[in-house]
Each structure stands twice: as C-alpha cells, then as structure tokens.
Amino acid sequence: MPTLASEKKNARSGRGGRPAPELIFGDLWEFDPAPETADPKLKSRYDLFINGEFVAPKSGKYFDSINPANESKLAEIALGGPADVDAAYQAAKQAYDKVWSKLAGRERGKYLFRIARLLQDRAREFAVAETLDGGKPIKESRDFDVPMAAAHFFYHAGWADKLEYLAPGARVAPLGVVGQVIPWNFPLLMLAWKIAPALAAGNCVVLKPAETTSVTALKFAEILQDAGLPPGVVNFVTGAGETGAAIMNHPIPAKVAFTGSTEVGKVIMRSLAGTEKKMTMELGGKAANIVFDDAPIDQAVEGIVNGIFFNQGHVCCAGSRLLVHEPVAAEVLAKLKNRLKVLRVGDPMDKNTDVGAINSKAQLDKIRELVDSGVKEGAELFQHACRLPSKGYYFRPTLFSEVTMSHRIANEEIFGPVLSILTFRTVDEAIEKANNTPFGLSAGVWTDKGSRILKMSNELKAGVVWANTYNKFDPTSPFGGYKESGFGREGGRQGLLDYVNLV
Amino acid sequence: MPPMSSANAFRRLSDQIGTVDYVGIEERVAKFTTRSIKKTAKLWGLRTAVSMVDLTTLEGKDTPGKVASLCQKALRPHPGMDVPQTAAVCVYPAMVRHANKHVADSRVKVASVATAFPSGQAPLKTRLAEVKAAVADGADEIDMVINRGAFLAGEFSRMQDEIAAVVEACGSATLKVILEVSELETYDNIRAASFLAMRVIREGDFIKTSTGKTSLNATLGNNQVMIEAIRDFYLDTGIAIAMKPAGGIRTAKQALHFLVAVKETLGDAWLNNERYRFGASSLLNDLVRQLEKENTGAYQAPYYFTEAAESY
Numbered sequence: 001m002p003t004l005a006s007e008k009k010n011a012r013s014g015r016g017g018r019p020a021p022e023l024i025f026g027d028l029w030e031f032d033p034a035p036e037t038a039d040p041k042l043k044s045r046y047d048l049f050i051n052g053e054f055v056a057p058k059s060g061k062y063f064d065s066i067n068p069a070n071e072s073k074l075a076e077i078a079l080g081g082p083a084d085v086d087a088a089y090q091a092a093k094q095a096y097d098k099v100w101s102k103l104a105g106r107e108r109g110k111y112l113f114r115i116a117r118l119l120q121d122r123a124r125e126f127a128v129a130e131t132l133d134g135g136k137p138i139k140e141s142r143d144f145d146v147p148m149a150a151a152h153f154f155y156h157a158g159w160a161d162k163l164e165y166l167a168p169g170a171r172v173a174p175l176g177v178v179g180q181v182i183p184w185n186f187p188l189l190m191l192a193w194k195i196a197p198a199l200a201a202g203n204c205v206v207l208k209p210a211e212t213t214s215v216t217a218l219k220f221a222e223i224l225q226d227a228g229l230p231p232g233v234v235n236f237v238t239g240a241g242e243t244g245a246a247i248m249n250h251p252i253p254a255k256v257a258f259t260g261s262t263e264v265g266k267v268i269m270r271s272l273a274g275t276e277k278k279m280t281m282e283l284g285g286k287a288a289n290i291v292f293d294d295a296p297i298d299q300a301v302e303g304i305v306n307g308i309f310f311n312q313g314h315v316c317c318a319g320s321r322l323l324v325h326e327p328v329a330a331e332v333l334a335k336l337k338n339r340l341k342v343l344r345v346g347d348p349m350d351k352n353t354d355v356g357a358i359n360s361k362a363q364l365d366k367i368r369e370l371v372d373s374g375v376k377e378g379a380e381l382f383q384h385a386c387r388l389p390s391k392g393y394y395f396r397p398t399l400f401s402e403v404t405m406s407h408r409i410a411n412e413e414i415f416g417p418v419l420s421i422l423t424f425r426t427v428d429e430a431i432e433k434a435n436n437t438p439f440g441l442s443a444g445v446w447t448d449k450g451s452r453i454l455k456m457s458n459e460l461k462a463g464v465v466w467a468n469t470y471n472k473f474d475p476t477s478p479f480g481g482y483k484e485s486g487f488g489r490e491g492g493r494q495g496l497l498d499y500v501n502l503v
Numbered sequence: 504m505p506p507m508s509s510a511n512a513f514r515r516l517s518d519q520i521g522t523v524d525y526v527g528i529e530e531r532v533a534k535f536t537t538r539s540i541k542k543t544a545k546l547w548g549l550r551t552a553v554s555m556v557d558l559t560t561l562e563g564k565d566t567p568g569k570v571a572s573l574c575q576k577a578l579r580p581h582p583g584m585d586v587p588q589t590a591a592v593c594v595y596p597a598m599v600r601h602a603n604k605h606v607a608d609s610r611v612k613v614a615s616v617a618t619a620f621p622s623g624q625a626p627l628k629t630r631l632a633e634v635k636a637a638v639a640d641g642a643d644e645i646d647m648v649i650n651r652g653a654f655l656a657g658e659f660s661r662m663q664d665e666i667a668a669v670v671e672a673c674g675s676a677t678l679k680v681i682l683e684v685s686e687l688e689t690y691d692n693i694r695a696a697s698f699l700a701m702r703v704i705r706e707g708d709f710i711k712t713s714t715g716k717t718s719l720n721a722t723l724g725n726n727q728v729m730i731e732a733i734r735d736f737y738l739d740t741g742i743a744i745a746m747k748p749a750g751g752i753r754t755a756k757q758a759l760h761f762l763v764a765v766k767e768t769l770g771d772a773w774l775n776n777e778r779y780r781f782g783a784s785s786l787l788n789d790l791v792r793q794l795e796k797e798n799t800g801a802y803q804a805p806y807y808f809t810e811a812a813e814s815y
Contacts, residue, residue, distance in 0.1 A: 021741040028771035029547055034539035298731050299527025342767040351539040448522055468524055
C-alpha cells in the first residue's frame with residue numbers, strides 16, 4: 001500500500017505551508033475515576049496451606065506482600081522453608097496413596113467442576129485481589145485472568161473421567177505427586193494451568209506461587225476447603241527462590257513443572273540432571289510480531305498494542321519485537337503513536353485503566369536499565385507523555401524504532417511495556433529475523449494472504465503462531481515453547497499428556 | 504482504454520486504502536463498551552449527545568402536525584431542564600417547509616432526506632430535482648443515499664459522479680452521504696464506499712451509516728470502520744469529514760459508547776455536532792431521562808417526558 005504514504009507526502013507539501021493535519025487527544029472529555037469497589041476479603045496474614053489446613057511456617061517468619069500500585073503493604077505471607085516443603089510433600093504423598101489415586105475419574109471431575117463454579121461465584125472478589133496484589137488493570141483480571149482460570153478447571157474437569165481416550169492405543173496412569181513453581185505475571189491463571197491438568201490426571205500437588213503474588217493462591221486454598229477437596233491433594237508453600245529450590249529438589253515429586261525466566265529454568269534443569277524426575281519448562285520469550293504490507297493495518301496496530309501492552313508487557317509470549325515490512329513501516333509507526341496516546345495508564349483499580357502498575361520495584365529497575373541501554377545504543381524512543389501516579393511502580397508505554405538485531409532491546413526479554421520495532425524487506429528476511437533468537441515461544445503474522453500465513457507458521461520456530469490476532473488463549477489449545485523458551489505443553493490434550501505415564 | 508472490470512476496480516481501490524479485518528474491528532469496538540463513564544464525564548457525554556441528535560421522523564404517515572411536535576421537541580427536549588437543543592430535525596422533503604416554520608429562528612437545522620430515499624432507485628434527474636426542491640424549501644442539510652447498485656457493480660465513477668452532482672445541487676446546504684451499510688455487507692466495502700464518497704464531498708459534509716429502513720443500521724463496528732476511514736482521509740488530505748451513525752441507537756449507554764469510539768479514534772476535534780451526529784428518534788428521551796437521573800438520583804416514569812413513544 002505505498003499509495004497512502006505517497007498521497008500523504010503530496011498532500012502535505014502541496015498545501016502551501018498548511019501544517020500537517022494532526023489528531024487531538026486532549027482532555028475535552030476527561031473520564032472521572034471509576035474505581036472498582038468490591039471487597040477482596042483479604043486476611044492480614046496468610047499461612048502455608050498444607051494437608052487441607054492453614055499452618056504457620058516452621059521458621060515462624062513472614063514477609064510482606066506489597067501492592068505495586070501504591071507501595072502499601074497488602075498482607076503478610078508465610079516464608080516456607082525446606083521443612084515446610086517436606087511436610088507438604090509428605091501430605092501430598094499420603095493423600096495420593098490413600099485417597100486420590102483410589103478415586104474414580106468421575107469423582108475427581110466432580111471436585112474440579114466444584115472448584116470452577118466456586119471460582120466463578122467469587123470472580124469479582126478474586127479479580128480485585130489479583131489486581132491489588134499484582135498491579136494488573138482490574139479490567140484484565142476481571143475479563144481475562146479469573147474467567148480463564150475457571151475455564152481451565154471446567155475444561156480439565158471434563159477430561160477427568162475420559163482419560164482412556166487421551167492416548168489412543170495406550171492406557172494412562174497418573175505420575176503421583178508433582179511439584180510446581182509459578183510466576184508473578186498471571187498468578188491465579190498460571191495456578192489453574194498447573195493444578196487443573198495435574199488433578200484431572202490423578203496427581204497430587206505441591207505448588208509455590210511467586211513471592212510477590214501469593215495472595216490469590218492462598219484465597220484459592222479457601223475455595224479448595226469449601227469444595228471439600230481431600231486434605232493434602234493440593235498444598236501451597238509460599239516463599240522466594242530458596243523455597244522454590246526445595247520444591248524442585250525434593251525426592252518425592254515424580255515431576256516438576258516450572259513457569260518463569262529462562263535463567264532460573266536453566267538452574268533447575270542443572271540441579272535435576274541425572275534424576276528420574278520429569279520436567280516441563282515454560283520459560284522466556286522474545287516474540288516476533290510480523291506485519292506485512294498487505295495486512296489490515298488498523299487491526300494489526302490493535303494487535304501490536306494488545307501484544308505488548310497487555311498486562312504491562314509482563315507476558316512471556318508478549319509480541320515484544322515488531323517486525324514490519326518496510327513499505328508500511330512509517331504508516332504503522334504513525335498509527336501506533338496515535339494509538340498509544342489513548343492508552344490510559346495509572347491506577348489498576350480504575351475500570352478504565354488499560355496499563356496498570358509494574359509488578360515490583362525490581363522489575364521496574366530491570367525495565368529502566370534495558371530502556372536506557374536502548375537509548376544509549378541509538379534506538380529512537382517514543383513515549384506518550386501521560387501523567388503517572390506519584391506513588392507506585394509505573395512505566396510509560398514505550399516504542400523503540402530504528403532497532404536492529406544487534407541492539408540489546410532486540411535480544412533480551414524486557415518483560416515490560418516496551419516494544420522494539422525492526423523492519424524487513426522480504427518474507428525470508430522476516431523469517432530469518434524472527435528465528436534469530438534463543439527463544440521460541442510465540443509469534444504473530446499479519447497478512448491478508450492465507451498461503452503466506454501457512455508458510456510462516458511452518459517456518460517460524462515458535463510454539464504458538466497467531467495469525468491476524470495476538471495473545472489468544474484457550475484451555476483446549478496447547479501452549480509452550482521451542483529452544484530456550486522451554487519444553488512440554490500446557491493446555492489441550494498435549495498438556496494433559498505431560499501429567500501422565502503411558503502404560 | 505477498454506472498460507475496467509469490477510474486480511479490478513475493487514482491487515485497485517483496496518490497494519490504495521487497505522483492507523479491514525472483521526474480527527479485529529469487533530474486538531476493538533468491544534473495548535469501547537467496557538469504558539466506565541461516571542459523574543461529570545457522564546453528564547458531559549449525555550449533554551453532548553443531545554446536542555448531536557438529528558431528531559428524525561421518516562414515515563409515510565407524517566403530517567405537518569407531527570412535524571410541528573417534533574420541532575418543538577428538538578427546541579425544548581425537556582421543559583424545565585437546562586438541556587441543549589438537538590442539532591437538527593430530519594424529515595422528508597415534503598415536510599421541510601413545515602419544519603422550517605418552527606425552527607427557522609433557532610440554531611436547530613432542518614435536514615431533509617432526498618434522492619429517492621431510502622432506495623435511491625429513481626432517475627438521477629428526479630433525484631437532483633428533489634434535492635433542489637428541498638433546498639429551495641429551506642433545508643439546511645440534505646441526507647442523500649448512494650447508488651449501491653453502481654457501487655456493488657464496481658462502477659465507482661458513476662457512483663461518485665452522482666454524489667458530485669448532488670453536492671452541486673445542494674449549494675450551500677450541508678450534505679450527508681448515506682452508504683446504507685447493511686446493503687454493502689462487508690467492512691471492506693464500507694471502507695471503500697467511505698473513501699469514494701469522501702473524495703467528492705466538501706469539508707464539513709458527512710458520511711452516514713444508514714437510512715434506518717433496513718434490518719441492520721448503525722453498529723459500533725461499522726461506525727468504527729467509517730471513522731477510521733475519516734481519520735485516514737483527514738491525515739492524508741487535511742480535509743475533515745463529519746460522521747453520522749443513524750438507526751438502531753436507542754439508549755444513552757449506546758450513544759456514550761459511540762462517543763468513546765470517536766474520542767479514542769478521531770480525537771477531541773470530532774466531539775461536537777459540526778463533526779458528529781446521531782440519526783435517531785427515541786434516543787433523545789433516553790438521554791434526557793439519564794440526565795434527569797443524574798440530577799435527581801431517580802429514574803422518572805416515561806410519561807414525565809414529552810413525546811414519549813415507548814414505555815421503558
């Protein structure tokens with residue numbers, strides 16, 4: 001579509017000094033604050049959840065969970081140590097041997113259905129808790145995180161009594177007890193991705209939420225109690241890296257599942273090398289979102305925005321590298337800038353907020369460091385000058401143009417609202433640049449040409465390829481990576497297969 | 504030069520203006536409906552929406568008496584309340600002179616549908632004569648329908664020549680070009696027709712979704728396709744075209760969603776009745792009802808509002 005661009009040039013130069021037309025996104029119609037007011041029903045202190053009960057950590061130590069939107073203390077969380085992890089695994093093993101492994105699939109399914117419905121009943125409360133704890137906009141926790149978590153339980157509840165159809169020609173058996181460690185970007189949803197398939201397949205679980213976002217897991221423990229889930233089937237041990245290491249290295253689990261950074265994933269894999277434990281790893285990404293010149297540009301722009309600013313860019317499959325076809329590069333950048341001007345950044349509890357708070361001070365520092373490197377290395381920075389709240393961890397949605405493959409911001413996972421824009425000339429160059437990374441979690445392709453979509457999805461080394469859309473998830477669809485983005489799948493038949501032995 | 508086939512005409516146009524993805528548009532507009540508009544923002548939105556209404560009656564049974572009450576309603580949407588007048592009244596050409604009697608001294612404009620509304624299936628000569636007659640009777644604004652047959656057959660220049668002829672027949676009257684989106688069916692077609700129309704009308708003229716006489720009228724989706732076309736055309740040429748969604752917008756909440764779309768797509772310069780209108784009838788009373796509720800904290804029964812045509 002070179003015509004639009006060339007028409008533009010003619011129009012601008014041909015109008016005798018008349019300034020280039022611009023859109024005004026001002027404050028003529030400023031929205032009033034629209035705070036979500038539902039009660040998150042938080043406790044001031046949360047203990048560990050072991051063997052169906054909340055128990056104090058053996059160390060007696062607690063740490064603070066901070067609301068990143070205003071840096072206030074939200075609750076105290078128990079610091080679990082190796083002894084607590086051992087107690088949790090013993091409880092899980094007991095529950096597996098005595099109860100869970102003897103239960104028929106349809107009975108396990110009933111528990112999962114009950115959990116899903118209880119979560120739906122308390123959806124608003126959970127959404128508010130998730131937003132207070134993690135900083136994501138209330139509209140995302142309300143419209144995405146919580147409903148999607150419930151959907152995962154519903155989907156896997158349906159599998160529980162149909163496992164004989166999971167692997168045609170083979171019978172499947174549960175693994176036993178599994179250890180799971182999840183990240184802070186989608187606390188409740190990642191918990192659902194991990195627990196639902198594990199339980200449906202007949203396993204018992206010890207799970208550690210991320211230290212900055214433990215609250216919804218512990219609220220979820222209340223749901224497990226309300227659902228009457230037998231004690232010990234699911235156990236939560238909270239804490240930081242050391243607690244996580246104890247979960248991974250304990251002798252009981254037959255499998256460990258980890259979602260988090262590639263760096264930590266490598267540490268875990270090293271420590272487990274030579275053991276018989278199964279592993280699945282869902283690690284980092286640096287996804288290419290590829291826009292061809294025949295793409296529907298406005299919808300591509302919308303997909304780019306959704307791809308990188310969803311959940312402040314704290315998404316392992318975020319479309320953090322935009323590869324745009326040179327003929328439309330200027331047009332896409334201009335439209336992106338206008339779109340950025342109407343993104344609402346600020347209080348995550350406001351129903352109109354599009355981009356909320358960065359999850360933690362540490363993450364904010366990491367984003368700043370990488371953005372500084374981008375400026376130093378000569379990329380061109382664009383940020384919309386929106387007002388940010390005076391307290392809390394916030395970062396303006398950021399575009400970097402003139403980025404090349406040699407920039408750090410084109411290679412390292414920023415995990416923040418920062419988009420690096422690169423250009424390409426041919427299909428082969430797009431594929432080459434997209435695959436020129438140690439990661440391979442996801443990719444996006446924008447084009448009106450169906451055959452090109454098929455070619456690209458075959459050539460891109462990424463676990464998920466979205467075409468003319470981005471960040472679409474469904475419990476039926478497997479999700480996982482290539483290369484240093486990990487191995488194993490979550491969701492769908494494939495995800496369930498990672499929680500069973502074929503016998 | 505041999506005559507161009509219709510496929511080529513569409514192809515060549517879409518190469519220039521780009522295409523639209525249906526799923527993407529629907530996702531974009533769904534986000535407008537999640538905006539929470541409260542307190543002063545709501546008041547501003549409601550009052551602005553009132554000032555954008557083209558209060559419409561387009562029925563075979565319209566009489567001078569019916570038009571008189573419509574005009575009075577436009578002038579005083581809710582007696583006793585400080586509320587803006589509507590932008591215009593919209594009537595059939597035969598009713599223009601009756602409407603004019605009531606609103607001539609006010610800022611409320613008289614808009615008239617013309618060009619063999621709603622089908623447009625009359626000879627061009629007849630259609631132009633109708634436009635001229637309406638303007639002569641005092642219409643400030645003319646709402647025309649495009650030749651959908653010509654458009655769908657790929658005869659773009661015929662379609663554009665006819666619009667250009669109507670522009671001329673309008674003289675100083677503002678023109679609104681109705682695309683009748685439900686008969687164009689696809690978002691690609693709506694974008695294409697928007698561009699073809701915008702290229703032959705004047706700054707300040709409108710493109711408009713529908714006649715209100717077919718099954719599907721204004722939706723957030725086709726509104727979005729058209730305001731994105733207006734935005735792209737403006738950024739390319741500097742010519743600001745106005746927009747009028749018509750038909751199917753009945754509630755205040757819907758109207759606010761449309762205004763959110765305008766705010767986030769075209770920006771502040773389009774948030775006024777020179778650049779944005781609602782073609783509607785029952786919408787006005789719901790806007791007034793919501794304004795009353797913001798004032799008093801309670802919803803009033805329908806019979807407290809003048810010209811209430813339906814119960815709530």
